[in-house]
Amino acid sequence: MNEQTFSDLARRDTERHLLVAVDESDNSRRVVMYLADFFGDDKNVYITLLSIIPEPSEDYFASESEQAKWLKDKKKSMEKIMKGYRQILTGAGFKEEKIETRLSIRSCTSIGDAILEEQDKLKCCIVVVGRRGISHDEEFVFGSTSSKILHHARNCAVMVVE
Amino acid sequence: MASNSEQKIPTMSRQAAEALIAEKMGPDRVPRKFKIITDTSDFFRVDYNDVVILGDNPYWVKRYEKEGRFGLDDEPKYWVRRAIDLSDGSTKILKLVFHEEFETKIGGISIRCFRSPKKEARILDLVAEHPNFMHGHWVLDSAGNNVRILEFIPGPRxxxxxxxxxxxxxxxxxxxxxxxxxxxxxxxxxxxxxxxxxxxxxxxxxxxxxxxxxxxxxxxxxxxxxxxxxxxxxxxxxxxxxxxxxxxxxxxxxxxxxxxxxxxxxxxxxxxxxxxxxxxxxxxxxxxxxxxxxxxxxxxxxxxxxxxxxxxxxxxxxxxxxxxxxxxxxxxxxxxx
The missing domain is CATH 1.10.510.10 (Transferase(Phosphotransferase) domain 1)
Structure with missing residues (x-):
């Protein structure tokens, strides 16, 4: 290992950037509380709270206005929840400037892929997700975002919080 | 593809419809009572023998289609009607607009489903040249309902x-x-x-x-x-x-x-x-x-x-x-x- 590698390691140490994928579920709240408890005293941890809202198909709605209203309500509700998550983190000692929130409304076939795309852009060193504890049958029909991330993440660690 | 007639409401006189039925199906088959329909919003109003005008084309409505499902054999689908295309005498299936949202269960898992005329219309356009799908086109009726007009497929399940x-x-x-x-x-x-x-x-x-x-x-x-x-x-x-x-x-x-x-x-x-x-x-x-x-x-x-x-x-x-x-x-x- 040469001097250059050491300095590189040191730089990465000071930029411990966690990408935390959240939604409105109880397990997302548990993820945030776990991180607050685990990293609250750590001055070098930077957290990006990411919420992906998959743009729903027009097929789910009888009219465009219904679809627009659904999206508006969903965005408003998620913004409120993200604010709550931020408060949990600041309450545990995180500085405001160490927390970023990103709410992304986008069409996507896989939320897991969308989270990993964000990771690739931000170059976070850890992706943190919760696990819903879905049944075998549910995973068969719906798939599992945490499994997708575990299997497809590259150049980062993955933390799955139960 | 749609033949959208947003500007004018297509219609047809009763006499013209009777003449078309007589020409394509025979004079003895002209019904005594029927309605001319351009707005299919209330699909229960569309009765046997009525003539529905879609994109300037008249369709002579026949029976409901049926489907066996969930152990119920031959459940009528009131929004799906067999019809005769009076422009050429061919059999068509008319699927009228029926928005439905429900939960279905597979292996104990609930899945939220939506019936969407827009989706079917979109796919009809996509698979127009594909041999392994039903074919047809879609038309907006006078009230803007997306009605799908399907080619009848001769054959069994x-x-x-x-x-x-x-x-x-x-x-x-x-x-x-x-x-x-x-x-x-x-x-x-x-x-x-x-x-x-x-x-x-x-x-x-x-x-x-x-x-x-x-x-x-x-x-x-x-x-x-x-x-x-x-x-x-x-x-x-x-x-x-x-x-x-x-x-x-x-x-x-x-x-x-x-x-x-x-x-x-x-x-x-x-x-x-x-x-x-x-x-x-x-x-x-x-x-x-x-x-x-x-x-x-x-x-x-x-x-x-x-x-x-x-x-x-x-x-x-x-x-x-x-x-x-x-x-x-x-x-x-x-x-x-």
Missing amino acids: YDQLIIDYGTDHQDYFFNYFKEVLDQYIELVTAIKFLHDHGEKHGDIRRDHIIHDRECKVNRWIDFDYNYMHGESMFGFDLQGLGNILIFLTGRGDVLVPELYQQQREVFDRLWGEDLNISYKNRVANLQKIFPYIPKSLNRILLHFSIGAKIFYETTDQMLFDLAKARADVIKLSGRTS
Whole structure:
């Protein structure tokens, strides 16, 4: 290992950037509380709270206005929840400037892929997700975002919080 | 494609409709009472013998279509009407607008489903040149309802043909199954075409495949459902494809209660993990029932069993395994074509 590698390691140490994928579920709240408890005293941890809202198909709605209203309500509700998550983190000692929130409304076939795309852009060193504890049958029909991330993440660690 | 007539409301005089019916179907068939309809919003108002004008074209309405489902045979679909196209005398299926949102259950899992005329119209445009789908076009009626006008497919349900092949399962499997598997692979490839274009079928069931007797192809029908998916956008479609393959491989459903009553020694060899994950009274691990089924094929079936550890996420994964299974089935049946 040469001097250059050491300095590189040191730089990465000071930029411990966690990408935390959240939604409105109880397990997302548990993820945030776990991180607050685990990293609250750590001055070098930077957290990006990411919420992906998959743009729903027009097929789910009888009219465009219904679809627009659904999206508006969903965005408003998620913004409120993200604010709550931020408060949990600041309450545990995180500085405001160490927390970023990103709410992304986008069409996507896989939320897991969308989270990993964000990771690739931000170059976070850890992706943190919760696990819903879905049944075998549910995973068969719906798939599992945490499994997708575990299997497809590259150049980062993955933390799955139960 | 739509022939949208937003600007003017198309209509037709009663005398002109009577003349067309007489010309195309015979003077004795002109009904005494009927309505001319341009707005199909209330589909219960559309009665037998009425003439519906869609995109300047008159359709003479006949009976409701029916569908067997959830154990209810011949449940009428009031929004789906058989009709005669009075411009050329051909039979058409009119699907009127019926927005529906409901939950369906598969293996104890609730899935939120939506009936969407827009989706079906979009897919009709997409598959206009594809032989393995029903064909048709869509029109906005005078009230803006998206009515789909479908070509009538002459032929039976595909699954009803299968159970008549062969004298027993062994005869079926060695003498007919290779061809059936080829037809199935063609049907999966058709679903891949939808998925590659970001569309789901939404309601993959074996009674949604019609064998077109004239064109000698199998066609997927009824793609107006969409479902709220999770991480795996096509998971529900894939479970439908799996259930059809289990049916085709078994020459019908192999039911646990029947094995218990009629083949106790086979029943005693089964474990819970051998059963179908979606329909737990059906066997998925069919090699235990029919030992000559090649491992490569049975391995695909096991992806749809309770004991499955991994699931298919894409039709490509399934088609890859099907190619191997096909090679083994050909070896078994001793045919090379």
